[in-house]
């Protein structure tokens with residue numbers, strides 16, 4: 435079976451520190467897959483290797499069965515692998531509608547700054563409106579992004595990543611800083627993305643992970659320590675011990 439995303443014996447060393455240690459991970463197509471682990475376990479390093487921000491010391495990365503280990507970061511996006519980025523200064527002054535129309539225009543090769551022609555393109559307006567609806571941003575469509583509540587800004591970041599039509603979406607703590615009562619809403623919307631979009635999530639909040647994921651990989655000291663269903667991982671005594679140890 436071809437997996438959406440796979441690593442084979444992936445390692446990353448920073449001098450003598452092994453941040454990613456021989457990780458062989460398989461993410462099924464359409465999965466809602468969470469990567470968890472205590473602080474410093476290597477979660478962000480692994481995401482940076484997957485997106486091409488970092489180059490591995492050894493091992494391979496495969497996207498839908500094709501080796502992308504040496505593919506530059508921006509080409510990986512073109513191949514269907516996206517991650518969220520914090521809204522930059524430019525987007526902060528746009529409304530969510532404008533930002534999404536620019537992102538869709540960029541995907542369609544219409545040039546990211548050609549705002550005027552985009553505003554007459556009904557297909558782009560309709561797609562942006564449907565993304566605003568899916569991400570519950572319709573009531574904020576004409577508010578400059580920088581004035582939106584934090585939870586809405588994080589939703590817009592995910593909507594912007596989805597506008598690139600990724601087949602695999604990587605999310606590094608998408609609900610970080612979002613008020614407690616809105617965190618489940620953010621992850622609920624991500625969980626409800628179309629079934630053909632595979633999602634890999636890093637998240638510290640176990641309640642969120644358990645309600646979001648269908649499969650969980652636990653990283654410890656750079657290595658893949660356990661992998662299983664929510665049921666298996668949430669009841670695993672060794673996983674519990676690691677988290678209780680961290681709390682202590």
Ligand SMILES: Nc1ncnc2c1ncn2[C@@H]1O[C@H](COP(=O)(O)OP(=O)(O)OP(=O)(O)O)[C@@H](O)[C@H]1O
Nearest residue numbers: 448451452453471472473474475476477478479480
């Ligand atoms: N660029 C770097 N240079 C040197 N060491 C690094 C670098 N990036 C990460 N590390 C180290 O690699 C290890 C793994 O870090 P990483 O940030 O991937 O962990 P994490 O699981 O995402 O942690 P957290 O949950 O705290 O964000 C840590 O010991 C960290 O100090």
